[in-house]
Each structure stands twice: as C-alpha cells, then as structure tokens.
Amino acid sequence: MIKPRTLSGFMELLPEDQILFNRIKETIKQEYEKSGFVPLDTPILELSEIMLAKAGGETEKQIYELEKGDNKLCLRFDLTVPLAKYVAEHQSELSFPFKRYQIGKVYRGERAQKGRFREFYQCDIDIVGNGQLSLINDAEVPSVIYNIFKKLNIGEFCISVSNRKLLLGLFEELNLKDVSMEILRVVDKFDKIGEEEFVKVLTDDYKLSKNVVEKILNFIKISGTKTEQIEKLKGLNIKNVQFLTGIDELETVLNFMGDFGIPDQNYKIDLKIARGLDYYTGTVYETFVKGAEYLGSVSSGGRYDDLAKFYTNNNYPGVGMSIGLTRLFYQLRENKIIKPTIKTLAKVVVLTIGDTWKYSLNLLNKLKQLNVNCEIYPEDVKFKNKLQYVLNQEIPFAIIVGEDEVKNNEFVLKDLNKKEQYTLKTEKVEEILNYIK
C-alpha cells in the first residue's frame, strides 16, 4: 500500500473549489476572447536550448529539467518565452498585430511556502507587432484586465502604470547608466523594504551620494492627480532624451486608457513600478486590490521592444499582461473574498422508487435535451439514502419517480430550497424550465 499524496506546492482542489476556480478561469477566457485575442496552447515541454535562451541566475535554478533520449528538455516556466518561440517559428503564417491569449500551467521549483506554488496557471495576453506597435496597444491590454477584475467583483482595484524609460533616463542623467538595472531592482522593492532601507542600500551598497539618492527619491515620490504628476515630471527639467520619450509615452498611454473606458479611479501613475525582469523597455503595469495589498500585484506586465530576438533577426515589439491565477485564487479563497456557492454542476437529480428505471432514464434524456444539467442517482439503496445524497451535494431540485408516477405519466418535482413540490406531466416536461430557472 502506498500513501496517496500530492506534491507540495501543487494545487489540487475539491470539486466545489474546482468549480469556483474554473468559473474564474472561464471569465478570464471570455473577456480575452471578447477583445479579439486568439487562443494559443503551446507544449508544456520544450527543448532546454530554446527555453533557456535568455534565462540565467534565479530563473535557471528554478527550472524543472529532464532528459529523454538525446534531448535536454524542460517544463516551461512562463508563457512569454513559448510565445517568442511561436512567433519566430510561425512568423510567415501569422497576421500582425498578433493578439493571442494563453491560459496554462507553468513550473517553477521555488522554495515551498504557504501561498507559493510550483505548478501554477498563468493567464496571459500579448499583442505583438511586426516591426512596429503603437501605444494604443499599451492601453488596450490593461483595459482588458480592467474588464476582468470588474467582472470578478473582488473589490476596488487600481492598475498602476509607469514607463521604464523614465527611471532609465533619470539614471542616465545621474550618470548611473552602468548600474541602472541593479538600481531599477532596488526601486522595484521600495514598497517592500521601505524608505529607510532603500536609502541605506543605495548609499551603502551602491555608494550613491546623498544628493543623487535625494533626486531618485524626489522622482519616485511625485504625487497628485495623473495630470499633476505628468506636469511635475515635465517640471523636473531633465533633458535626457530617453526620459522625455518616457513622459510622452506615459501621457499618451494614460489618455488612451481613459478612452478605452477605464474609470479614472481604476488607474494611476506609480513611478516606483519598475518590474524585476530585464526585458521590459517601456510601459510597465501592476495591479493592486484596495485593502488586500497582501495579495501582491494581481496582474502585471509591460512593453518589450524585441520579443523574439533570440530566435530571429526580425523585430517583433510586444506588450502584455499576465494574471497569476493559482496564487490569486488561493489568496482570495484563504481570505474569504470568494467562496464556493455550489458543490456540483447538476441542477436536478432524478430519484427512483421501485423499479422505475426505464421511465426515469427516458425522463433524464428529455431533461438533457432541454439543456438542463442533470443526473440520476444510480444505486439501489433506501430512498432516504438517496435523498441524503441530494442534500449533501446541495442539489437544488429532485425529481421523484415511483410506480404511481409511471402509471399516470407524470413526475414529482421537489424544490429543496423552497421546500415545495409540484406534479408535472411527462409529456409537458419542458414546463420544468419555469420552476428551475
């Protein structure tokens, strides 16, 4: 006998939670499709050579690798690298801008801890251009994410936006170009480590002068309305070209976000948003739920100027965002922001009394033809045990068929919530729709 168990860091749900999980996944899928994103489903296994073309450091350590035959393979750790490979591989067969969504499992062998998963769903949208990609796309992507969180009804949320060119331009202006990626990552951690530690790291570890640190702090703390923030950015009088492009792009994207229908209170500028990954080159996003900041960013992403550069010389700029569904679901569920409402998908269960199987199965077919989610209790047990199953499963309606019902060509419909029952004629079975809607 082997003790049955599931790997730690791998989510496995009971039916009621799985139903809830799938509903959220379905909402995300529907919104992606409504905005014209086409589905993509790439393999979970890829050649390591392809998958790790640009990885290194932390990422590489977390990879699940294996060998099969002569091939070194690995499990995908995100959906962006497979997209890059796909675009390069099929570039002549795709229409651009190429808008795809992918919802699938990815694998990272992180240290196991509560709320961290080694197998988890990512739900990605990306828009990829052929040689060019307008800033409209940088606004469309968060507008789709806005529609999803609005529909999921998980509370007030706000999409924070910045543009990497601002920080990178500022660092150029401050003669920090050589360490700009490192300092970018320190800025990215500002909210986590706090101002004191932030200043300490920059002065002690990176030997920045008090004056330089001050300038960085002044920049990331710029506040006010979005319009005020843009004015203050312009007022800094920084002449660096990259910085000025950053202001232009940010302003344009914010305007389009409004045009895409995102309400003013659902998006803002946060100049501390930098994102850890090095491939972002412009707009960057994070999304926070108010009063539930412990969730972390529930959807992040950004613009990258050359998606497929490891696989092709052609230029494919892209912009995308991702929802980390497994972690999000876990946190929402743990914190009771969501909870299961049904334990099974059946709306009606047919219960037989005596040998009324033939009649009951015919009735069941008719219900299925009416597109009613239904089942029959199939075991020969005492009636009270059958009823107990219905109550345990919280199925809202039961149909009861005894020998009298067969004789009269009818059936009894029991509404378990209202505790009422009705007798319906089997030849008019469609009338059930008036009761169970």
Next chain:
Amino acid sequence: MIKPRTLSGFMELLPEDQILFNRIKETIKQEYEKSGFVPLDTPILELSEIMLAKAGGETEKQIYELEKGDNKLCLRFDLTVPLAKYVAEHQSELSFPFKRYQIGKVYRGERAQKGRFREFYQCDIDIVGNGQLSLINDAEVPSVIYNIFKKLNIGEFCISVSNRKLLLGLFEELNLKDVSMEILRVVDKFDKIGEEEFVKVLTDDYKLSKNVVEKILNFIKISGTKTEQIEKLKGLNIKNVQFLTGIDELETVLNFMGDFGIPDQNYKIDLKIARGLDYYTGTVYETFVKGAEYLGSVSSGGRYDDLAKFYTNNNYPGVGMSIGLTRLFYQLRENKIIKPTIKTLAKVVVLTIGDTWKYSLNLLNKLKQLNVNCEIYPEDVKFKNKLQYVLNQEIPFAIIVGEDEVKNNEFVLKDLNKKEQYTLKTEKVEEILNYIK
C-alpha cells in the same frame, strides 16, 4: 541565434486550428457537465512512487521522469492513476457515486510517428462508487460519449461493447486460466492481425489445440442483432459462473444503454473487444466512426472493480471512458472531416481614418458592453493596409470611422461578405446587433 522549433510529437497549432480544436474541447466539456460530472484538475507532475504504483513493462518505458531535490517525479501518462490517487486521498471529503471529468494533457514517450503524440489531451469521465456501483453507470458513461459524437457531427459512429467476464470465463472453461491475460491481448489484436495470424499465434506461440482455437473463434464471431447475440451466448451452454455473470451484465448494460436514449444503430456487441490494460474487470467499450476505421477507437474505456487498491484498503469500483482528443483532432483534420471556419474570434474590427481614436475607442467599449467580440486596428498605416488585415483575417464586419462620422455622431458598418454597408447612429449602437447576428 537559436533556431525556434517545437519538439517532435508535440502538437502546436496555428490560430485557426487552435480555435477549431478548442471548440471540440468545449463541446466535450459542456456535455460532461450537463450530465453532472464535476471538473477535476490534478497536477501534471506526481511522485513516481505514486504514479508508477501499478505500472510496468511498456508503460514504464514511456514515462517522462525527472529528479528535483530528493524527489523522483514523473509526468502523468494517463488521468486514471491520478483519479485513483485523488479518490484515496480525499475519500472522506467526497460524495459517492463520485462523477468527475478531467480534460488535460498526458505524456508518453512513444516512438515518434505521424499521428502519434507524446503530449496529448485525454478527456475522461469516470463514475466511482464507494463499495458498490450499479450497472446503470456502465450505460450512462457511453450515453454521454454518444451525445458528444452526435454533437461533433463527424459522421456515423457505433459504440462497441463487450464484457471481460465473457472471455475470462470462457478461458476458465477451456482451462486457459494461467494464460488468460496473454490470450486476451491476442484477441484484442484480432482486427489488426486478421484471422489467419490469430490462429497461428494461438497454435504456435500458445500451443492451443485446434479444438480450443475453434471454440474461441466461434465465440468471438457470434453475430446477429444484439438480442440474437445474447441468445447465442446463452445457447453456448457454458456453465462457468464468470461467463454467466458476463452475459447477465452485458444484457443489462445494453438494455440500459437503450433507455439512456442511444439509438439502436449506435451501439452493438463486439465480443472481440478486450482492451489491452489489465485493470478492466467487466464492461469494455470502443467507439468507431463508420468509413473512418483508420481513426482507430475514438473513445474507449471500461469497468474496473477496485480503482484505488494501491492506495487504500477501501473498495472503490469505477467505470469510465476517455476521448484521445489530440490524436482524434489530428486525424479528423488530416482527413478533412473537419476544417477551420474562422481565423480569429473578432466579429467586428474598427478602422479609423485620420485621428478619430478617441471616438473609435469609445465606440469599441460600447460594442464590448453589448458582448460583441471586437477589436480595433491599432496601427497608423494606410487605410488599404488596414482593410487588407480585415480581409486576411476574414473578419466578417468592419466599422469605419472618419472625421465626418465623428462630426455626425455616426459610424459606417461594412458587411464584408454581403459587400454592403450601412450608416448607423452611435447613440443607437445596439442596432448593430440586427446586422451582425
């Protein structure tokens, strides 16, 4: 530069095919849910110790294994073993009969050849009882499969049914008990190898007498209507208890299958159906499409009396069937039984002329609120290039917004198929639904 490529034996589709694939997957899911099966989504990675508890021989050689930390892991090779683990692990939290479906990828490192995949979707339904499971369930499972293939509209098909107790009982009667699993597998290959080779293998390899081979042949060749076949089985006058139970079970299941609404021509007895796997103990099924036998069985399965015996002492009998979706899709597509009908999910694309972005994006939002799948062409290119995108993507409707339309608060709707166009008022945008349905 690394050449972008996908592992051989791993399916990766272009958008139009992915859309088609997903539609089939969605139909399967909907039918499973309509019959009250709850979704399950177990990890793709499991401990080898758990996953391979009962594997051996051919299966074990095909496993993708890896090590991570101190753990030996493997990628699941089917969805039945994870179900067994799940039931044993969560037995106290589940309601029985437990009806679950799972649609997910499984991995088998088979020799690569056309139409064979190493990563492929299985779409499984199973009903698992706690200590008991009536034969009604053996009829419900194929009735759900019937509904699916009916809906998929892939041509005439027939579900072949048998019961393993018949062959095993016959072998007992013929004193072949010691080699019964081996001979069962030879019977399973009858249609592939033909009668001559079949007789040769039994006489040469297994040293069966002419008389015994004759009896096996007479048995598997029993023909006629279902009722006639059952009568002929009874007429064989075999006294073996297992054999007699087999007749009873088969007769009962066939009757219930009719009651579940499967038309007479869509199911039959085929006594050659044995299935290769050793865990089946009763009813077994295969499904064939008429005139497309090269597809092989498009859905197979059976009854097993003790699903979770490697993980628990409690008895969980089950019955299930599986659709091998990836292979099925590949074959249907290759043989042009199905083909893509749309290249993208967008039904309407908005095209701007001049700087009408703000107005156009507002219009786009309104369309989304009407649940219209739509997108805007986001790049600043010549109008004829925008139109070319619409034609390439075969999007049926285009909305055109130039400066005149903005001035008059209207928009032009172009029906690309009918080659007609209409001018609509933006304040009555919902009227678009009359044109695009």
